[in-house]
């Protein structure tokens with residue numbers, strides 16, 4: 001495999017042409033950093049002054065290192081399946097992003113830190129240059145975790161110098177790219193946590209990645225059903241803010257959709273409810289399952305959520321806080337779309353469409369958490385009760401019944417952008433909301449996360465829906 005020089009790799013395509021491309025590519029990951037206005041709409045870094053850009057840069061970069069700090073160099077090197085990337089790869093890849101798409105374009109006399117890094121840490125951008133195979137990232141022992149730290153420090157120094165030298169004339173273009181870098185790194189912070197959870201789950205020593213105090217047990221009451229009127233409603237990102245707020249192209253164009261009267265559960269399905277599903281033969285009754293899902297159940301011998309294991313007397317759960325008994329009151333995690341759908345069938349309900357979900361959240365006025373430079377936690381809390389929709393953005397991504405498809409009027413841009421736009425819109429299902437490991441301030445009501453329906457390693461959960469009337473009545 002040949003490695004590109006910095007000159008050849010970044011000259012293949014101007015970073016400024018990659019903005020929409022990257023926006024789409026990154027939209028397959030969950031979570032994006034945003035500053036939120038009072039009504040919950042985005043007010044992002046495109047509006048930031050340069051001094052705010054510098055502060056945000058330092059904050060975003062620091063969170064990645066904070067999350068990686070408890071992990072040894074050995075922890076950071078392991079890859080346990082093709083979907084998982086080593087921690088140090090995430091740390092390096094997000095650094096490569098700033099190097100390739102900001103410094104290479106804006107730093108006078110730019111030279112790549114290491115030409116070979118442009119291959120090792122290029123994720124999707126075949127047009128930019130060669131890339132190392134994703135399933136083999138765990139084969140790479142060098143650069144090590146400390147060398148990746150040196151790479152990060154080098155790029156940070158140059159980024160801060162660049163931001164300090166920016167004038168107002170060059171601000172807009174640079175700000176757009178740097179803002180995208182923030183969003184990109186926040187996505188990888190969630191991926192880092194998803195991936196290290198999977199890595200440590202394979203270790204029989206049951207490591208604790210992030211120590212956490214055990215919360216007191218609580219009681220969670222039955223889910224309440226919140227009704228919503230039907231009608232023609234608008235969905236998607238609406239460009240009415242006038243502030244160039246950040247969003248992905250897959251959230252546009254906004255368009256009207258017809259929905260029937262429906263109801264949503266006010267909280268997520270709990271572990272205790274999932275235990276009832278298991279005890280009632282949920283994983284043994286083919287009539288509950290989609291055909292592809294039933295095939296997965298049998299091929300992979302699913303009998304519980306991904307990180308559950310039966311010790312002979314009780315269910316145990318691997319978490320980022322270590323392995324411990326499953327708590328019935330906490331929301332169920334790490335279930336595939338197939339499992340979510342089967343559970344809904346067993347419960348006599350269904351999953352919401354992505355449009356029902358978005359409409360309900362919008363009219364309910366539920367706002368995403370504000371940015372604090374941190375994640376909400378490493379494991380979701382039990383529902384604390386109250387009125388209205390709860391556990392929307394900070395517990396678990398919620399599977400919908402909607403296939404990930406382009407909105408009417410969406411078209412892939414010409415050129416290299418077309419390498420990415422739209423190419424993921426096949427064979428995947430939409431998830432809405434956000435998870436405890438989504439950096440605070442990243443979620444929004446129009447955000448469309450997506451994964452293949454068999455995926456279980458993201459922080460996925462279930463919110464049930466129900467139809468309120470037969471539209472043919």
Ligand SMILES: [Fe+2]
Nearest residue numbers: 093123184188
């Ligand atoms: Fe990435």
